[in-house]
Amino acid sequence: MTAILAVDTSSELCSVTLLLKGECGTELFSKTLEAARSHVQHVLPMVKVLLEEAGLKLEDVDALAFGQGPGSFTGLRIATGFVQGIAFGKDIPVVGVSNLRALAHHVLQNESEQNECFVLIDARMDEIYWSVYERDIEGFPKEQLPESVDKPECVADALKDHTNMPVFGSGLAYKDRISLISNWSECEAVLEHPSRAIAELALIDFEQGKAVSAEQAAPVYIRDQVAWKKLPGRE
């Protein structure tokens, strides 16, 4: 059996999933709470309950997975710090999963006749994190356009060779500002447990030997240029 413990605190939700892959198939146990600004209060108790309900101990977990971003900077660090602490303490390998890729996985699972999707996350400051993912041979999402952060209006140009594909994510409110895609369909499948797709994608990476050690677990912010002003002459 393989057990993956996944956490995602990149949005207002605090979501944890325990994935158990055995000979008879894969089972997923998830918990998700609305936890804006209170992730740290909930994530550890939720993980404890999840393990208890499955009758497992930390020792039984083969890999830790986390939503590495993009998303709320503080949220990304809470998930990162949490898996760093546990992975270091228990010598468990870690798999970071892109939150855009996790969204794409959710879409492609729910839209079986579609092979591409446009995913976008509200990046605040009037911008979105976005990417286009396509279904690979195994059925998993593969990055087709590099994950970026942009003003919504600036995205259209990169999409000009694409036609209608499902659109999904917390950045949907900005969809109308991307003229080209305003008539594209929205994926309507509710994302109840964001950590679920993260656990599923992490399993593949783990099986392919792509897990890393605790110290290597790091957030991927995408927005690396933030509006901090350097002193004159130091730009």
Next chain:
Amino acid sequence: MLVLGLETSCDETGIALFDTDKGLLADALFSQIDLHVDYGGVVPELASRDHIRKTLPLVEQVLNDAGKTKSDIDAIAYTAGPGLIGALLVGSTIAEALAFALDIPSIGVHHMEGHLLAPMLEDTPPEFPFVGLLVSGGHSQLVAVKGIGEYEILGESLDDAAGEAFDKAAKMLGLDYPGGPQIAKLASFAREELGGTPYRFPRPMTDRPGLEFSFSGLKTFTLNTVNKAKQADSFDDKEKAKIALAFEDAVVDTLMIKCRRALEQTGFKRLVIAGGVSANINLRETLKKMEVKIGASVYYARQKYCTDNGAMIAYAGAQRLLAGQKSDGTAVVKPRWPMDQLEPVN
């Protein structure tokens, strides 16, 4: 009991291993000064980004230095406030998760209590009770300390903290952040090479009773002096050094006058100076020289434990853990946390 201490409240990642029988076994620090210097101050988001990269490698380093493994750790202490929320959360989240994984207790420590108790790491630690002068980038406080967690705030700054005043004055003089060490360097140059300073800056709020501080007037005075020198076309390195010395003298004098008053008011015979500004040599020497005159012994930590560090957090946490206190396992932090709200250790 072997306690791992984590300090990530501002711009330094400090990690240490403290043994309650053998004392401090190892400590490591990563200072982010180079990261923030071009911005003229700490950029909170950059600070947090650095803490999450540095914490675990430094934990491994102190374990190696002390010849210990993680399974030897009996408890974890981390700074839970006050400080920058994002920076605090990095330390608290890693600490609580690690404590859970190792199945050991953890405790959130008050950053200023850490500073206040840092002189306890020295060979001749102060006994209780004492007057504590806490002077850092975020705090200027006089505290009556009767025991760990028994703190009565006697007076504090009504505006800028002493360390903040140093930073701002340094900026006016065109010096880099952090300002404290830069001003101290220039001031000592003026003292030793230029024969002192012709300027005399005001000693704010010393002409009236009370233990409150205010440094904003001194800041304005410094700015006016700088502007006059610029107008007179005399704002060169020597002039800057003279202004730096006058500024430092004014801060040191003010702190000294208030400390003397606090000792008189409480009747305590010991004075502890702690926090980043207590690394200032002029302040340490002035207060030390005053020992006989004020009839009190003066204590401070060695310079590396005056500024932020993991050792003081490990030490303060250990005292509370020994008394049976521990956290509830959540990594909640308190960016604002008045010191007099702390629980006493009996």
